[in-house]
Amino acid sequence: MSFSIYDLDEHIRELLNLNNFLGGLSVNEFIEELSKDHSLKGAEVNKLEYLDPKPYIRTFESTLRELKRLTDESEKRKAQSERDVESFELKHSQNVLELSSKVDxxxxxxxxxxxxxxxxxxxxxPLGQSLNKISNSRDRSTETIFLIRAxxxxxxxxxxDPLEKLRTSKKYEDKVKCAKTVNNLLTLAKKIISSDIPKTSQCVTVIEKFGETMERDLLKKFDVYYESDEYERMREVASIxxxxxxxxTVIQLFVNKHDFMMDIENLDDNSIIDNETVWQNLSDPSYTESLKDETTEALLDRLRMSIKGQARIVQQVFEDPTxxxxxxxxxxxxQIIQNKVSMYLQYSLSVSALAHVRVLHTLYVLVGDFTKDVREFLTTNDLDKENELAGIIDQCYYDLxxxxxxxxxxxxxxxxxxxxxxxxxxxxxxxHEKALSNQALATKLENMDNIETADKTMTESQDRSGFSFIEKKRLNQFTSFMKSKIAERSSRNSADLEKNTADYEENATLNLxxxxxxxxxxxxxxxxxxxxxxxxxxEYSLEILEILLFDFGKLYINGGLEVSYDTLKQESANSKVHSTQLLDFSYLSSFNLVSEILYLLSSCIKKIILPCAVNTPNIKGRMxxxxxxxxxxxxxxxxxxxxDTIKLITARIAFLLNKQKKKDFLCDNIVEDDTEACEEVxxxxxxxxxxxCSYLRGPNLNNVLVKVGMSFxxxxxxxYKKFIVNSTGGIILTKDVIRFQSVIDQWEISELSEKFxxxxxxxxxxxxxxxxxxxxVAEGQLANLKPYSIRQYISKRSDFNPSYLERFFNFK
Structure with missing residues (x-):
């Protein structure tokens, strides 16, 4: 069954029969038969001219014959190429064998x-070595003969005279020979000097004078060449x-000829030594700007340029510039940097320790940058190939x-x-001397620590005892320090103390x-x-941390907490004696302040101090x-x-609630005003x-209000379990409750409002x-109360009848 979209014509289908081809039907006959219908030639089919397929079929037939011919020809060529390849491979093998024998x-x-x-x-x-030895021996013999004769x-x-001629000669080689000879003469003369022959000592003196004359003349020439910038001539003199x-001597002359010393003396005119304002700022801990000394910066810039400029000249003048x-x-x-550094640091010691360390750090950084710049310059310009100068520069910087x-x-x-x-x-x-002497908060903390330590493991106890030991040690050291300071202060006259009274009052509270x-x-x-x-x-960072925690933290931050707690205790005591007096919550002002201080301390320790001990785990662990x-x-x-603040508030509320009269909720008439207890509470x-709200904020405020509200x-x-209530008193009680609810709703805490x-x-x-x-009682929040509690309230109804209630209301 065919699935073609366009089926074949029945006539065509008869032609495409295997019997026709086996019976002798040729291709020509097949094509003639296929295209014998000429009735449509010249006509149009579907608006198109009829196309005779016969020419195209003949073209395809010719193409196929040509392709077959090309295929046969390519097969013949391929077979011939394979025979040629075999022949050439044989010849190549023969050539390789012939070449191999030739190479061998x-x-x-x-x-x-x-x-x-x-x-x-x-x-x-051996003959060459002998010749070299003979040649060297001859040269040495000539030099030795000349040396002996000299x-x-x-x-x-x-x-x-021959040596004098060499000295006065204008030839470079003669002068070099003269310098070598004089050097060797001095060595020889000093070796053979003898007390038995006085003239040998005199001979040494004469040779030295000759050498000094030669050296002096050469140095004069070097000086002249230096002034006229004749570097090649200077190089010759330096080599001689x-x-x-x-x-x-020529090195010393070269360095002395540099004129930077004169320029440096002029830089000291604007020194900061005489600037009192600068030193006052450096001694002020609140002054955070870095020291700016244009004089020192200008000096280092001049020296930097001098070194770089002279280095290039040295490279041209001396064979070995190092x-x-x-x-x-x-x-x-x-001679230069040392004087400047010593002058500043010695003077700063007489001003204050803070000024000294600040100046020390500033100079250390400035000179360090200068040293690094000079070292990199010498290295990048191939002036310090053996890194010898780098070591010298670092050592000079270290020595400063x-x-x-x-x-x-x-x-x-x-x-x-x-x-x-x-x-x-x-x-x-x-x-706050009196408040701090009580140490009520510290005592309470110590008791809590003792109880907690008893419940912890031995390791934690050791850690805590180690902390206490360090804390006590630091506190004792700082106490001694403060006693010495107090002794110094006590030596001052009373007028000075009165003058500082206002300053003391300014420091009465913690100051962020x-x-x-x-x-x-x-x-x-x-x-x-x-x-x-x-x-x-x-190690130093750990000591700084101890000062921060035990000196500053213990005496200032904990002192502020101690003062707040002492004020709280006093307020609690006054509340018992003077129950009508308003409570003073000003001591809570330190709560948010201490929280902020602890945040600052923690951030400083985490980001600044702890990273200093990242490579020392034991110190980092202690920190x-x-x-x-x-x-x-x-x-x-x-x-x-x-x-304790919540307890104080709760106690005052309890006191005010105790003012509730027994007959406030057992009355016949409804009064417009709230009860006295409700009004005051x-x-x-x-x-x-x-x-x-004034002293707390955020989660702290919300948590305190929730605890106060729940306690209330x-x-x-x-x-309300204590009072007999009739129907009229119930309305008064409800009015009080609504008043309490409105007060709590103003706190804008949904949790409390729902509870109330x-x-x-x-x-x-x-x-x-x-x-x-x-x-x-089966609905609302009453459904969550225990039956016993609800019974206590119902039993306070003036019309309460236990047997009646149990019989009709199924409430037991």
Whole structure:
């Protein structure tokens, strides 16, 4: 069955029969038969002229015949190519064999020739060595003869004319020979000097004078050439003097001829030594700008240009520029930079420790950049191929500051931080001396630590005891430090103390700006430590952390918490004595402040101090433990203050609720005003909310308000169990509840507002008809209360009847 879209014509289908082809039907006959229908020729089919297929079929037939002919021809050529390839491969193999035999013959001849050459070389080399020895011996003999004759001339006549001719000759080679000879003469004369022959000593003196004359004349010429910038002539003189005495004198002359000393003297006119404002700023911890000394910067720029300029001249004048540049650089560091650095650092010591370390750090960085620039210049210009000058430069730089970057440096750094902490802590502690002497908060913390330590493992106990040991050690050290400061202060007259009274009152509370000054000073100190003592940075950073936590944290931050807690205790005591007096929540002002301070401290430690000990895990571990321990203690202190504040508020609410009269909810008439207890409690809650919002914020405020609100709710739930309520009193009670709800709703805490709806439902227990109580307790929040609690409220209804209630309302 065919699936073609266009089926074949029946006539065509009959032609496409295998029997027709087997029966003798030729291709021509097939084509004639296929195209015999000429009835359509000249006509149009579907608007197109009829196309005769016969020419196209004949074309295809011719094409096929031609393709078959080409195929046969290509097959013949392929067979011929294969026969040619086989022939050429055979010839190539024969050529390879012939060449192989020729190469073997050539190799053998070359080996024989190489052997003969080696034999000849072995016979010629000893002869060449002998000739070289003879030639060298002849030259040495000539030099020795000339040297002996010269010595004889100086010994007998105090002169030797041939040597003098060499000295006065204008030829470079003669002068070099003269310099070598004089050098060798001095060596020879000093070796054969004898006390038995006095003239030998005199001969040495004569030769030295001759050498000095020669050297002096050459140096004069060098001076003249230097003034006229004749570098090639200078190079010749330098080479001659190098043969004489190593060129030390010409190097010294070359360096002395440089005129940078005169320019440097002019730079000192604008020195900052006489600028008092600069030194006052450097001694001020709150001053954060870096030292700008145009004089020193200009000096280093001049020296940098001088070294670079002279280095290029040295490269043209001296065959070996290294000794010259070495002497030149050492002189610059020792005589110029050293004087500037020493002058500033010595003066800064007389000003203050902070000014000293700041100036030290600034100069260290400035000179360090200068040193790095010079070192890179010498290296990139191939002036220090053996890295000898780099070592000299680094050593000169190190020698400049070694006196100031030793152990004395960090002692000054610590003194600076301790002085800063003292200035804050002493004034604060002096103002709150009485409150801090009580140590109520510290005692409570210590008791909590003792209880907690008993429940922890031995490792944690050891860590905590280690923390306590370090804390006590630092505190004792700082206490001694403060006592010495107090002793100094006590020696002042009373007028000075009165003058500082206003300053003490200014420091009566914790000050965030002063804390920022301390933290910035710590960061500044760590930055200097990393620059000036990088190898000891972990140990020094740990000591800085201890100052930050135990000196500043203990005496200032914890002191502020201690003062707040003492004020809280006093307020609690006054509340018991003067129950009508408004509570003062101003002590809570330190809560947010301490939280911010702890955040700043933690950020400083995490981002600045801890990275200093990244390669020393043991020190880093100690840092983390100390920080976590301190922050935890501060957080516990804040929690204690908040919890005791909540207790204080709860106690005042309880006192005000106790003013509720027994017959407030057992009356016959409805009064418009709220009960006295409701009025006072509502006013107190509004007052507390306003103060808490003033001193707390964020999650802390929300958590405190939730705890105060829940505590107040529990107090009310217990409070309404104490009073007999009639139907009219139930309405008054509901009015009180609505007033309390409105106060709580103003706090805008949905959690509390939802909880306080329970009070209104409890108020309904006193006002609804007894028949509706059963359905009321099965709905709303009352459904979540225990039956016993609901029974306590219902039992306070004035119409309460236990047997009646149990029988009709199924409430047991």
């Amino acid at each position: 013959n050539i190799t053998k001849k070359f080996s024989d020739l190489d052997t003969n050459i080696s034999d000849v070389s072995s016979k010629i080399d 010595y004889h001339g100086f010994f007998t006549k105090s002169k030797y 003097l190098h043969q004489y005495n190593g060129g030390s 000794p010259v540049l070495k002497f030149f650089i050492q002189r610059i560091y020792a 500051f070694i006196e100031y970057t030793s152990e004395n440096y960090f002692s000054r750094e610590k003194k600076n931080l301790e002085d800063l902490v003292y200035n804050l802590a002493h004034k604060f502690n002096l103002y 700006s002063k804390v920022e000054v301390v933290i910035k000073s710590v960061i500044e100190s760590v930055a200097r430590v990393l620059e000036l003592s990088p190898l000891k940075a972990p 983390i433990n100390l920080t976590n321990r301190y922050v935890r203690r501060c957080e516990i202190s804040l929690n204690i203050i908040i919890l 509502s006013q107190f809650l509004t007052y507390c909310h306003g103060n808490l 709710l529990n107090q009310l739930l217990e409070h 709806t329970l009070l209104k439902e409890i108020g309904n227990l006193f006002t609804v008809h007894p028949n509706l109580i059963n359905s009321l």
